Amino acid sequence: MRKELLKAILLADHPQEIVEHTVTSYQEVAGNFRLEKWKTSELDAGHFVESVRRLIENKLFGSFTAFNTAISSFNQGVLNKYEAAQGGEEYRILIPRVLFAMYCIRNKRGVGHISTISPNKLDATFILHSAKWVLAELIRLSSKNSPAEAIQLVDNILERQVDLIWEDDETFMVLDKKLKTSDKILLVLYKQDRLSADELRAKVDYKNKSAFTKIIRGQQKEKAIAITAEGICKLSPLGVMLAEEIINKSS
Structure with a gap:
């Protein structure tokens, strides 16, 4: 970490x-x-x-x-x-x-x-x-x-505790199987911001790389995340609000 x-x-x-x-x-x-x-x-x-x-x-x-x-x-x-x-x-x-x-x-x-x-x-x-x-x-x-x-x-050190995510030295997993991939992305970035697209895809366990790229580009278009020239994904203030709404609904 x-x-x-x-x-x-x-x-x-x-x-x-x-x-x-x-x-x-x-x-x-x-x-x-x-x-x-x-x-x-x-x-x-x-x-x-x-x-x-x-x-x-x-x-x-x-x-x-x-x-x-x-x-x-x-x-x-x-x-x-x-x-x-x-x-x-x-x-x-x-x-x-x-x-x-x-x-x-x-x-x-x-x-x-x-x-x-x-x-x-x-x-x-x-x-x-x-x-x-x-x-x-x-x-x-x-x-x-x-x-x-x-x-x-x-x-890169800012991380939050998110009960919907299980993380230890060996495992990182979003526990709610009903969540859409776009919501999982917001939760992962809320817990640990500034991840590469490949790191993010691995953490949400999404296999299709091209389809995943379309999803994060869509979230960028919606202003929920930003993607830097180096391919780093980071959560916007709007994305923070959306992630907290997901967390509040699950509690």
Whole structure:
């Protein structure tokens, strides 16, 4: 799984507890953004900032604030402490300042506290792309991946729990046999977005390649999915809504 590959890269350089919290909190930010839950997405950014701050502490100072202990307030003094430490400027200067900007948006724009500005798409977009940049930079620093390869890994980790799908290390199966292939496609992409047409066809267990191509082209025409120039299928906001309707009807 792509998420496990991403974790394996980070585990080469950082403690498992920090890696788990960092990846999970990023998924929460990205997942709620895709559902257009701006406030929830921005609130989740607080967990991401706190997780990566612990990663920075461990990298620069050799230990980190336990997760069952509140981390200190984020302010200019903390930024100065990071900058004065020994280590790469990514950990001392660049990543901390991006985190601080995320922290300020989360705390001062009607997300964590009452403000004249309510949570909105513009602020949530800033937070999402800042979190994506931070996570991609951590991957780049822990591996030999290029920035483009690192961001692709980040883009590919978003998965959701879907009760209609059975997945373990050996099996991936859509369990409702009555569903149309087009609905199965939406469910699979809802659980794990950005799959090649062949990967998607295998996951819905559809044998006829040319007929399957017609189905996904039809869904593209209906704006439920998009197909990139490289043949990657991804769910549109409309596709997310349609997938959730399928899930709700089955529950």
